[in-house]
Amino acid sequence: MALNCPRCGGDKNRVEHQGKEDGQVIWTVHYCTACCFTWRDTEPALSIDSTKRRKVFQIDPSHPERFGVVIPPVAR
């Protein structure tokens, strides 16, 4: 089953790690290779469900020039 990234909606994801207990997988960490978002499948829907996330946190990785500046450049 294809898994879509909660932030960009892409399907270029890989499993980074799985937490196991008694041999059973109880959580999985995914990484999106398109936008570098990482999430655990047990996080709240507000964080990992694209229909419930605030739209301000969604990105389109095909247009990086539209990304907001999250860390100000260092003054030189």
Ligand SMILES: [Zn+2]
């Ligand atoms: Zn993504």
